[in-house]
Amino acid sequence: MTAEIIDGKAFAAGLRERIAGHVPAFVDATGRKPGLAVILVGDDPASQVYVGSKGKATVAAGMESFQHVLPASTGQDELLALIAELNADDTVDGILVQLPLPEGLDEAVTVAAIDPAKDVDGLTDANVARLANNEAGLVPCTPLGCMMLLHDRLGDLTGLDAVVVGRSQLVGRPMAQLLVNANCTVTIAHSRTRNLPDIVRKADIVVAAVGRAEMVKGDWLKPGATVIDVGINRLAPTEEGKKGKLVGDVAFAEAEHVKAITPVPGGVGPMTIAVLLRNTLVAARARAGLDPVEGL
Numbered sequence: 001m002t003a004e005i006i007d008g009k010a011f012a013a014g015l016r017e018r019i020a021g022h023v024p025a026f027v028d029a030t031g032r033k034p035g036l037a038v039i040l041v042g043d044d045p046a047s048q049v050y051v052g053s054k055g056k057a058t059v060a061a062g063m064e065s066f067q068h069v070l071p072a073s074t075g076q077d078e079l080l081a082l083i084a085e086l087n088a089d090d091t092v093d094g095i096l097v098q099l100p101l102p103e104g105l106d107e108a109v110t111v112a113a114i115d116p117a118k119d120v121d122g123l124t125d126a127n128v129a130r131l132a133n134n135e136a137g138l139v140p141c142t143p144l145g146c147m148m149l150l151h152d153r154l155g156d157l158t159g160l161d162a163v164v165v166g167r168s169q170l171v172g173r174p175m176a177q178l179l180v181n182a183n184c185t186v187t188i189a190h191s192r193t194r195n196l197p198d199i200v201r202k203a204d205i206v207v208a209a210v211g212r213a214e215m216v217k218g219d220w221l222k223p224g225a226t227v228i229d230v231g232i233n234r235l236a237p238t239e240e241g242k243k244g245k246l247v248g249d250v251a252f253a254e255a256e257h258v259k260a261i262t263p264v265p266g267g268v269g270p271m272t273i274a275v276l277l278r279n280t281l282v283a284a285r286a287r288a289g290l291d292p293v294e295g296l
C-alpha cells in the first residue's frame with residue numbers, strides 16, 4: 001500500500017480562488033472591500049516573512065490589506081491603543097496580531113483586546129467558548145485548515161479515533177475540539193503523555209503539532225491512518241553550508257503504509273493563509289449583516 005499525498009498547496013489555491021470569487025458580491029452589497037489588518041511588533045525575520053505573505057495573499061484575493069509594523073520597543077498601552085483604533089474602524093473586518101510578541105508585551109492581554117467579531121485568529125475567549133460549545137464563531141486558521149483537508153479526504157469523520165499530539169492554544173486544543181465537534185473520539189497527547197507510540201498506533205486520524213523534527217515514527221502509525229503533519233522544523237545546515245531541509249513532526253519517509261499524509265512543506269502550511277482569508281470574508285459578511293456563504 002502506498003500512502004496518498006494530501007496536496008495542501010493545491011487545496012489552498014482552490015480555496016483562495018473560491019474566496020476571491022465571493023469578494024465582488026461583498027463589494028456590491030457594501031460598497032467596500034473586506035479588510036484585514038495585521039499587526040507586527042518587532043523585527044523577527046520569520047514573522048516579517050509571514051506578515052508579507054499574508055498581505056500579498058489578501059490583496060490577491062481582492063481584499064484590503066492594512067499592515068501596521070511597530071518597533072520592538074512598543075509599549076503595551078500603545079499596542080492596545082492601536083487595537084482599539086482598529087476595533088472602531090469600520091473598514092477593518094479582521095485583526096491579526098502576529099505572534100510571538102517581543103518580550104515585555106503580554107500576549108493574553110493583547111489578544112483579549114481584539115473585538116471577537118474581528119478576531120480572525122479565533123483566539124479570544126469569546127471565540128474559544130463558541131468552539132467549545134460547538135457554536136458558530138471564528139476558529140483558528142491552522143486547525144480549521146487541517147479539518148478541511150480531513151473532510152476532503154475522508155468525508156464524514158463520525159466515530160473515527162483521532163489523536164492530536166500537542167495542546168497549544170493555537171493548534172492542538174482547537175484541533176481536538178474541532179474533531180470532537182465532528183464526532184471523532186479524541187485523545188490529546190502532550191509532553192507528559194505516557195506510552196505515546198501506543199496511543200498514536202490506535203488512531204485512524206493522527207494530527208502532529210509538536211515542533212520536533214520527525215518525532216512520530218513510521219511504526220507508530222497504524223496502516224490505513226490519515227496523518228496531518230502540522231510541524232515545521234528546519235534541520236541543521238548541510239556540510240556545504242546550505243540551509244537545512246524543512247521537515248514535519250512525522251518521519252514522512254517511514255509512513256508509506258498509511259492511507260494518506262500531508263507533506264512538509266506543501267501540506268498544512270499553505271492552508272493557514274487561505275483560511276485566514278476565509279475567516280476575513282466570514283467576519284466581513286457577518287459584520288455587514290450578510291448571510292454566511294455555504295460551503296466556505
Ligand code: NDP
Pocket residue numbers: 142165166167168169170171172189190191192193196209210211212230231232233268269270272
Ligand atoms: P507549541 O510549542 O505551542 O506546542 C507544542 C506542543 O507539543 C505542546 O503542547 C507540547 O506539550 C507538545 N510536545 C512537546 N514535546 C513533546 C513530546 N516530546 N511529546 C509529545 N508532545 C510534545 O507549538 P505550536 O502548537 O504553536 O506549533 C506546533 C508545530 O506546528 C510547530 O512546529 C510550528 O512551527 C508548527 N505550526 C505550523 C503552522 C502551519 O501553518 N503549518 C501554524 C502553527 C504552527 P506541553 O503542552 O506538555 O508542553
